[in-house]
Amino acid sequence: MQITRRGLGLGVAGGAAALGLARPAIAQNEPIRFGWLASMTGPSSAPAIGFDRGVRFAAEAINAAGGVKGRRFEVITRDSQGEPTKAVNATQELISQSRVHAIWGPTNSGESLAVTAIMARAKMPNIHPCVVDSLIDPNRYPNAFRVAPSNGQWDDAVRRYATDVLKARKVAVFGDNTGYGVTAAKASSDAFKRENVEVVQLSNIDATQPDMTPDMLRARNAGAQAIVVWTVSTGMLARMLNTRAQMGWDVPFVGHPALSAGDIGGLLEKPENWRNVFCVGYRSCSYDSTGKLPARSQELVDRLQGKVNLNDSLLWWVACGVDAVNLVAKAVEATGSTASEAIIGHWNSLRKFPGYYGEYSFTPTQHNGYPGEDVVMSAANTGRNGAFALAPGYG
Amino acid sequence: MLASILASGLAMGAIYALIGITYNTMFATSRVMSFTAGQLGMLGGVLGSLFMLRWGLPPVLALPLTLAAAALFGVVTEFVAVRPVLKSLEQHLYVLSTLAVALLVQQVVAIEWSTEPQPFPRLLGIGSGVWDEKYWLPVAACAATVLGLEYLYRRTLVGRAFVAVAEDNYAARALGLPERNLRIASYALAGAVGALAGFAGGQLLLAFVANGPLLNFYGFIPVALGGLGNNRGAVIGGLALGLFQQAANFLAGGIFASVAVFSLFIVVLLAAPQGLFGAPAARRV
Numbered sequence: 001m002q003i004t005r006r007g008l009g010l011g012v013a014g015g016a017a018a019l020g021l022a023r024p025a026i027a028q029n030e031p032i033r034f035g036w037l038a039s040m041t042g043p044s045s046a047p048a049i050g051f052d053r054g055v056r057f058a059a060e061a062i063n064a065a066g067g068v069k070g071r072r073f074e075v076i077t078r079d080s081q082g083e084p085t086k087a088v089n090a091t092q093e094l095i096s097q098s099r100v101h102a103i104w105g106p107t108n109s110g111e112s113l114a115v116t117a118i119m120a121r122a123k124m125p126n127i128h129p130c131v132v133d134s135l136i137d138p139n140r141y142p143n144a145f146r147v148a149p150s151n152g153q154w155d156d157a158v159r160r161y162a163t164d165v166l167k168a169r170k171v172a173v174f175g176d177n178t179g180y181g182v183t184a185a186k187a188s189s190d191a192f193k194r195e196n197v198e199v200v201q202l203s204n205i206d207a208t209q210p211d212m213t214p215d216m217l218r219a220r221n222a223g224a225q226a227i228v229v230w231t232v233s234t235g236m237l238a239r240m241l242n243t244r245a246q247m248g249w250d251v252p253f254v255g256h257p258a259l260s261a262g263d264i265g266g267l268l269e270k271p272e273n274w275r276n277v278f279c280v281g282y283r284s285c286s287y288d289s290t291g292k293l294p295a296r297s298q299e300l301v302d303r304l305q306g307k308v309n310l311n312d313s314l315l316w317w318v319a320c321g322v323d324a325v326n327l328v329a330k331a332v333e334a335t336g337s338t339a340s341e342a343i344i345g346h347w348n349s350l351r352k353f354p355g356y357y358g359e360y361s362f363t364p365t366q367h368n369g370y371p372g373e374d375v376v377m378s379a380a381n382t383g384r385n386g387a388f389a390l391a392p393g394y395g
Numbered sequence: 396m397l398a399s400i401l402a403s404g405l406a407m408g409a410i411y412a413l414i415g416i417t418y419n420t421m422f423a424t425s426r427v428m429s430f431t432a433g434q435l436g437m438l439g440g441v442l443g444s445l446f447m448l449r450w451g452l453p454p455v456l457a458l459p460l461t462l463a464a465a466a467l468f469g470v471v472t473e474f475v476a477v478r479p480v481l482k483s484l485e486q487h488l489y490v491l492s493t494l495a496v497a498l499l500v501q502q503v504v505a506i507e508w509s510t511e512p513q514p515f516p517r518l519l520g521i522g523s524g525v526w527d528e529k530y531w532l533p534v535a536a537c538a539a540t541v542l543g544l545e546y547l548y549r550r551t552l553v554g555r556a557f558v559a560v561a562e563d564n565y566a567a568r569a570l571g572l573p574e575r576n577l578r579i580a581s582y583a584l585a586g587a588v589g590a591l592a593g594f595a596g597g598q599l600l601l602a603f604v605a606n607g608p609l610l611n612f613y614g615f616i617p618v619a620l621g622g623l624g625n626n627r628g629a630v631i632g633g634l635a636l637g638l639f640q641q642a643a644n645f646l647a648g649g650i651f652a653s654v655a656v657f658s659l660f661i662v663v664l665l666a667a668p669q670g671l672f673g674a675p676a677a678r679r680v
Contacts, residue, residue, distance in 0.1 A: 039505075119598070177650050204650050208609050210599040211403040214644035219398065235512035235601055266514045267601065 018034070031074040032067075032332055034325065035094035037083040037105030037115070050313035050386075051129070052077070054321020057308050058329075068329045069336065075325075076100055084114035091115040095122045101338040102126070102331075105322040109135065109180065116141055125331075125343040127324055130378050132180075134365045143340065143348050145367045146168030147323060147360055149375045153368075154256075154280045155188050158228060160256050163197055165377075165393035168226035168336065172201035173220035174240070176206055176231035181207075182356060184230035184256075192228075200224050207233035212243040220249055229255035238267030246275040253277040253380075260380040262312070274300040274381035278391040284357055285315040285391045300356045302384065315386035323355035343367045400641045402525035406599055408637020409537035410436070411645055412616025413592035415621065415629030416540060420585035421469075421477075421628050424578040427486055428492040431472050433611025434500045435586055437604060438465050439593020440599060441508055444515045444602035454518045461594050464586040469586025472496055496578035497607065504604045512605075515597035529598035536595035540588055541630055561624065613640075617658055622670030632671065 036046040036055055055075055062073045077097050078090035087106050094100045095118075102125040104114045109132035118143040119126045128135070129148035136146045149157075162168045171192055175185025182204050189202045190213070200222035205216055219227060227244075228238065237259055244251065253259060259279035268274055284297050293301065300319055304310065308318060327347065337341040352359040360369035378388035417432040443462055446457035476492035522528045547554035559567040560577050566576045592610070593600065600606050616636050621628020639659060643652035663671065 074551060181562070187404075203648050206650060206653065208605050210596075210643070211641070211644070213399050213403065214641070215648055217399070217645070218648060235603060238512075263511045263513075267512060 007389060010308065029071065031072040032328065032338055033098060033100040034075050034328055035098065035100030035103040035105075036075055036077040037087060037090055037094070037103060037107075037111070038077055039107055040077070040079040041081050044246050045082065046313070047129075047317050048105075051105075051321035051324070052083060053105055053308045053313065054323075055325055057304065057318070058322040058325035061123070061303075062329055068333050071332070073325070073329060080106055080111055082108065082111070082113050087111035087115050088118065089119050095119070095124055099131065100124075101340075102328045102343055104128070104132065104280050104321075115219025116144055116243070119143055123340045123344075125328075125340050127327060127347075129320055133226065138367050140183075141367075142364075143344055145362055145369055147320060147327070147355070147358070147369055149280075149370045149372065150368055151184060151187070153370065153375050155184075155191055155262050155374045156281055156372060156379060158188065158254050159195065159197075161192055161377040161391065161393070162226045162228060162252075165391070166252055166254070168197070168252075170198045170223050171198045171226045171228050172222065172224035173199055173217065173228045174201075174230070176207040176233050177204045177234055177338060178207070178231075181231050188228055188230060192318065207236040207237060209236070210239070210319065212236075212239045213247075216240065216243045216247060216249070219249070220247065221338050224251060227251055227253045227255075229253060229259065232258045234258060234261050234263040234346075235267065237261075238264045241273045241277065242267075242269050245270065247394055250276055255279060260378060260383055262371075262383065265381075269305070271381070277380040278377040279380045279388075280386050281358065281390070282316050283374040283390075284374050285319060285387045286376060286378055287382070287384070287387060289390070291389075293387060296354070296356060297387075310386040313386050318386065321354035323357050325359040326355065327353065327360070396645060398525045400645055402462050402527075402643035403531040403599075404638035406530040406533045406563075406596065406637070407640065407667070408634035409533040410596040410600070410628040410633075411613050411636050412633025413533070413540060413588055413595075413615050414610050414615035415583045415633050416544070416626050417589035418614060418618045419546040419577070419583055419624050419629055420544075420588060424557065424581040425473070425477055425481065426562070427477050427481070427489040427493070428623075429472060429477065429489065429515070429582075429585075430611055431468075431476070431493050431497045431500070432585070432589055432614055433609065434456050434497045434588025434607040435465050435468065436593040436596075436610040436614065438468065438500070439590035439595075439608035440512075440600055440606060441504055441516055441593075442590070443594045443597050444513055445508070447516050448514060454516075455666060456518070458594060461590050465586040465590030466583040468500070469578055469582040469584070469587070469589075473582040475580070477508040477578075481583045481670070497611065501604060503609050505608075508602070510602060510604060512601040512603035515600075515602050517598065529596075533592070533596040533599070534678075536591050537630065537633075540591060541626065544626060553577075553580070585671065606659045616656075618670075620663055620671055625670065625672050628670060628672030635680075 015153040035225055038052055039045055059073045059075045073090050079086035080090050101233045109130040112128055112135050120143055122141055125146050131151040133150045133152050173185050173189045175181030194197050206387045242295055253301050257280045259277055326330055331343040331346040335346050348363050348364045350362050358370050358374055362369045377391040379391050380391035414432050414436050421429045443457055443459040446460050476496045478493050480488040503650045521530050533557050548558050556572050556577055560574050615630045615634030620632030640656050643655040645654055
C-alpha cells in the first residue's frame, strides 16, 4: 500500500482526534490515587497507625457510597519507618511511579522537612499534620497545607493556660536534647519572657537520664510555679512525674501531648502521680464537664463503633486521617478534576471546612488551616476511647 | 542534695562498674573489646521485665532465667563475632563484628519489645527516699559480683585457669589448659554480669532499648579510667563516674553535665593514658 502525504496527514489528524476524545474518558474513570506517607513501623509509629485507621475507614466509606463521581478512591501507602531518607525515596516513588494525585503525610516533622521541597518541585498537593512552623510557607511551598496546629499554636495554648488559668508568674521550661526538644523549649521560654513571665530555669535533659531529681530540685529552689515540658519521651516524662511525687511537690505540669500517652501510666509509681498534669489537646476531641464529646465528634465515634479500635489510639489521629481523605475527595468532587492546580486552588478557597478534627480554613497566603482557638489543654490522666477531658478552666 | 547525689550517683556508678567488669571479663580471655557489653545490660532489664511483668514469674525465678539467657547470648557472641576474628586481632575487626551483633540485638528488641521504655517492677519492696531499693540494689549487686569474682579467681581451679589464660594464653595452652572452653565460659560469665547490671538497675533504667548504647558508652569509661582488664579499677572508676555525673547534674544540669563528664574523662586520659590503675603496656624491643 502506498502512503501519500495527504493520507499520512489525515491519519495523524484522525489519531490525534481519537486520543483527544479518549483521554477525558480515561481520566473520568481512573481511580483517585491518594498517596499516604506513613511511618507505620519504627519508633514514631503510634500516630501513623491511628491516622491510618481513619484513612482506611474514610476511603472504604467513600467507595461503599459509589466513589467520588463514580471514581474509586485508592489509598497507596508507603511505610517510611520514621526515617527521612526512606520518606524521600517513598515520596519520589509516589510522584513518579505511582503517579498519585495528592499526598497525605508524612506524619512527623523530621520526615516532612526532608520531603516538602521535593513535593513543591512536583507541584504535588500535600496535606500533613506536622507541627514545625517552617514547614508551611505558601511562597516557597504553595502546594503544602497543614491540617493540625503548628508548634506555635501548641505553644500559645500552653502559655495561655500556664499564665491565665494557673496564674503562674515563674515557670521552669524543660525539653529533651533532641532537635525538637531544644528548639521547642527555647521558643517556649522566649514566648514566656515576651509576656514578662519569669523563666527561672530552661534545661534540656538527656531523655535516658535515669534520675530527674537534680533538675526538679533546681526548679523548686528557683521558685517555679509551673513546669512546662516539650518532649515525646514518655520515659523522661514519667520519671519527672515520679520525682515530683517523691519530692512532695504538687507543682502543675503543662506541655506536650505526650504527657497523656498511655505508656506513661505503666511507668508511674502511683496512679496519682499523674494528677495536676495538663497537656495540649483539641476541643473537638475533648469531653466537656458533663462527659460528652461535641456532637460532630460523637457522630464519628458512633460510626467508628465496632469498626475502628480507639482504645489504643487517639481520637484526633483517627479523625484527622478521616479529614485528610475527605479534603482530597471533596476537592475532586468540587472541581471535577484531579489536576494539582485544581486541588490546590480548591483548598485555597476553603472556609471552615467541616472536618471531624477541626474546621479548616485556607487562603492563598495562609496554609495553617487549623483554628488556634480549638487548641485547648486536657487533663492528661483522663484518657477514654482516645479522647480526654478538658482541663479545669475551660467553660 | 548531698544524700541524693550519693544515692543516685553510687547506684549509677555501680551499674557502670558492672558493665566495665563485663568488658574486662570478655577482654581477659580473648583480648577483644566486645561492644555487646551495654546490650547485655539492656537485655537484663528487658528480660527481667518480660519474665516478671508479662509472664508473671516471681523475681527469684526471673533473675536466674535472665542471667542464663544473657549467658547464652554471651556464648553466641563468642561464636559469631569473636572467634572468627581472633586470628587477625591487629586489624581490630572485632570492633565491626561485635558492633554488628550489638546492633542486631538492638533492632530485634526494638521490633519485638518496644521502642518506648517499659516498666520494671519493684523486686523486694524495701526502702523509700534515698534508701529506696532502686538505689542500693545496684550497689549490692556490684559488691556481690566483685566478691564472687575475687573468690572465683583466687580460690577455684577454674578461676585460676581464667587468670592464667588472661596473663599468657600461649603459656596456658602449652600447659594443657582448654583455652577455647575457658574463653566460652568467660563470655557466658560476662553475659551474666552484664545482665545483672540491667536487672539490679531496672527500676532506675527501666526496660528500655535505648539503654544499650547508653551503657555501652558509659560502661566503657570506667574501663578506660581504671585500666583495661583491671576489675578493681573498673569499680572505682565506675563509682567515681556515677558520683561525678550526678554532682554535675546538680551543679550544671542537663546536657552540660555530659560535657563536664567527658571533659574530665579526657583530662584523666591525657594525664594517665593507661588509666588510673593500669600499668603501661610493655613492648619488646
